[in-house]
């Protein structure tokens with residue numbers, strides 16, 4: 001038993017954090033909001049160089065051949081800066097999906113994906129929209145218990161402008177056929193289930209990062225801003241507000257890290273663990289947005305101030321890969337069922 | 351990351367489970383806040399000690415079995431799972447014990463720890479005074495050096511288990527000119543000495559769960575000082591960390607409450623109010639989160655890390671979770687939530703009301719949650735001081 005990350009994992013996290021802090025500044029994010037695609041292929045290539053795109057891609061395909069326990073800390077970092085690039089859709093979901101699928105499709109797409117030259121979007125039943133479809137080179141679409149693969153040119157995309165300007169989603173219409181079908185039956189069902197869990201896990205990890213950033217922005221602001229002749233951060237009401245968010249964040253964290261290990265190892269309770277993580281991280285970030293905004297006062301309620309970058313990202317992530325309602329239902333089915341190892345000693349199946 | 355137990359850890363769990371299965375009293379003991387219950391609990395502690403389970407992480411020579419912290423967590427899980435009695439000497443074994451381990455002389459360790467493990471000496475904790483609650487540095491009780499003794503005068507209050515305990519530990523002002531954190535010294539005081547008067551105080555449940563202790567020219571030998579003279583604050587901060595953090599609030603306790611809450615909900619699912627189901631499931635998940643975080647902390651401690659102000663995050667989380675679980679249970683029980691367990695119509699009310707009354711004190715004792723929030727804001731988040 002050792003519930004901790006390795007030196008290597010921490011080191012990789014620090015490297016990625018350093019890179020992202022340099023590249024993915026609020027100014028850079030705002031600049032991307034104004035572009036057609038909202039995406040920067042140059043930035044995505046650089047991210048691929050630090051290993052982010054192909055982290056879950058086998059080494060034989062130019063990837064890093066690592067697992068979700070390594071990835072979770074990096075996802076957290078991408079959430080901290082509010083990175084818009086397709087980390088969740090392409091790196092966290094599509095890459096391992098292609099890897100698991102194997103065959104020609106994996107041969108054709110994994111390598112370009114790993115080096116940042118291809119973006120792959122995934123459509124799934126927990127959302128009526130497909131993220132990043134507008135820049136995708138390949139669409140992997142779950143529908144009616146089957147998995148289909150197609151060229152974006154074979155589908156019609158209807159863009160759906162969203163609250164978060166970094167979020168680019170579309171309704172995708174297309175004709176499923178025997179030619180597009182790449183998995184069906186039990187195999188497609190398993191691929192779909194694990195893809196949903198991977199997506200929800202990545203969102204949960206990004207939510208941790210976003211929440212941490214919201215707290216830090218609020219701490220910085222309230223340490224500078226003066227009212228009544230003192231920094232507002234010295235008022236206890238302000239302190240307690242942020243301390244409460246910190247408690248929520250720090251107790252969402254272990255659930256997210258455990259979920260990462262469960263996804264990496266294919267734990268029998270993988271889905272429940274992911275749901276616990278997504279619900280807790282969502283709640284922390286939701287409280288985080290509210291309290292960070294409150295701590296900023298009116299300036300936080302403006303477009304000019306950067307705070308809303310992470311607020312909007314938090315809402316987006318909360319609404320991606322399963323609303324809390326859906327995840328709570330999975331948790332309830334397990335916890336209230338008969339077979340669950342509930343109570344002391346049950347956490348790791350003692 | 352390796353979230354599985356080793357065969358040795360599994361074997362330890364089985365051994366503990368078997369032993370507890372054979373020894374835990376079949377009927378729950380009376381509350382340790384009654385004279386009779388206190389003695390029954392002390393008796394149980396003797397049984398535990400004879401089995402070698404009084405304090406498993408302690409070295410063998412002090413009544414432990416040299417288990418590491420992970421094994422201690424496993425032991426706690428089995429302890430709560432078995433429904434074993436509350437630890438009457440928790441102030442001793444969980445708070446003072448580790449402090450003596452860190453600051454005590456070899457003589458003090460040999461003198462105090464084995465008797466503590468065996469609960470031959472049950473300890474009360476004496477920080478609070480009438481004017482030193484949250485403001486603990488405002489302690490006024492004095493311990494003035496007179497040859498090889500300290501002469502103690504003053505008043506301590508809210509000392510849990512003080513009504514029946516044998517000893518009291520606390521901070522006293524050894525330098526009467528000193529102020530605040532300086533000039534304080536950590537002293538161990540037998541409660542049967544001349545000049546000690548203990549007045550039990552009934553808590554919200556009507557039982558004498560704590561006491562005020564009046565000290566009037568009480569002479570205590572200098573050997574009873576823990577740590578250096580004038581350095582009591584540092585020693586006390588170590589004890590307070592143990593109280594908020596790991597040692598006292600085993601996650602197993604909250605996991606078992608969550609399990610009972612789920613059972614209760616299952617029995618009443620048909621008539622439960624909207625939203626209760628989600629609330630119950632959230633509580634379970636939070637108890638799991640607390641457990642996971644504890645395992646994470648233990649993993650870090652075993653790798654050589656130290657815990658600091660994080661204990662304040664802990665304290666808020668467990669106390670609020672405990673209270674929330676009991677509030678939801680009472681909501682599920684509806685009108686019967688007001689009944690004492692022995693009332694004719696009580697049915698499965700069980701100990702939820704008792705548990706609720708106790709849970710209400712969680713956000714107050716061990717440093718109020720407001721004080722913990724101040725610590726989090728200033729020391730963890732780095733916000734400006736007032």
Ligand SMILES: Cc1cc2nc3c(=O)[nH]c(=O)nc-3n(C[C@H](O)[C@H](O)[C@H](O)COP(=O)(O)OP(=O)(O)OC[C@H]3O[C@@H](n4cnc5c(N)ncnc54)[C@H](O)[C@@H]3O)c2cc1C
Pocket residue numbers: 236474475476477478479482483484485507508509510511560711714715716717718719720721724
């Ligand atoms: C069940 C129980 C068992 C206890 N056992 C022991 C024991 O064994 N030994 C012992 O020494 N003590 C014990 N205590 C006492 C406990 O440590 C104190 O009650 C606690 O530290 C608060 O002090 P107080 O009661 O004087 O409240 P006060 O300090 O008067 O506080 C009252 C209220 O004001 C708030 N407040 C005070 N200062 C601040 C501030 N700076 N910022 C924000 N809010 C503030 C508090 O949070 C609280 O809400 C026990 C208490 C309880 C309820």
